[in-house]
Amino acid sequence: MSKKGERELIEIERVSFKYSGSNEYALKDLSLSISRPSITAIVGRNGAGKSTLLRLLNGLIPHFYEGEFRGRVLVDGVDTREVDISDLSRKVGLVFQNPEHMFFSETVWDEVIFGPKALGRNDFEELGEKALRLTGLTDMKDYPPWSLSGGEMKRLSIACILSMETDYIALDEPTVGQDAVSRRELIEILRNLRNMGKGIIVVSHDLEWISDLRPDRIIVIRDGYVFVDGGCDLLADVTILARAGLIPPMSAIIGRAIGVRGFGIDDILKEVLG
Secondary structure, three states: OOOOOOOOEEEEEEEEEEEOOOOOOOEEEEEEEEEOOEEEEEEOOOOOOHHHHHHHHOOHHHHOOOEEEEEEEEEOOEEHHHOOHHHHOOOEEEEOOOHHHHOOOOOHHHHHHHHHHHOOOOOHHHHHHHHHHHOOOHHHOOOOHHHOOHHHHHHHHHHHHHOOOOOEEEEEOOOOOOOHHHHHHHHHHHHHHHHOOOEEEEEEOOHHHHHHHOOOEEEEEEOOEEEEEEOHHHHHOHHHHHHOOOOOOHHHHHHHHOOOOOOOHHHHHHHHHO
16 A cells, blocks of 8 residues: 555656657657546557557566657656566556466465565465455365466456555456456456455456446547547447547447437436336
8 A cells, every 4th residue: 555645646647659669659648647446448449559558557668668768657656667667566467468378386376375475475375365355266276277267367367466465457458268257257356446445457449348347437549649538428429439440339339329328238228218
């Protein structure tokens, strides 16, 4: 947790970034802030700059990815250029699109306690148990990570971050390869974490799932800059989404066809049924 008086938000200030060897800027004079607790969805078509934006949050840019970097990123008031990635990972945890690439321990339990043990935490067992409980993996603590389903692997990657008491959790395309049950479970976990005071940042082009998630805020990225920043009502704005190269959720398409504005099936039914 932040110390008293410390700013509890991520601030991106006029950031431009061009990868080494590229002629095009992936991000262009981009500014935004993300507070906690909240769920923020960052959406955009492929190549819009979403993944690059995600790499800013935990210092992969500029510490790991080389290129031309202008502007600054502050996490709870700390400039990401002035601290190591290992220190930033205690503030911002990143859940990769393919979570199996994160695992190397023989059991789920060993995987989830690795982080706090490496940090020298004497309460690593308590932290591990809590993380498994929050992600619904307590009964799988003795399983090998590679034996888990895609949804369970995603939850394990979240548990590994939670065991380090990370304040912000950023997820890159979390619904890729997930079935309907796993998608719903993920929504419940993320909402619970938001209610616990976490800052959740989701990068996705899956607007159907984003519609079900109902984030506090939606940021639309187009060609490396913030195109639109607003609430869930953006999901019902077919014109804006089309200009950003995004396919609207089916609920928005149906709603427009019958003259009802809404960003979820529940909204459509409420309007139609009165």
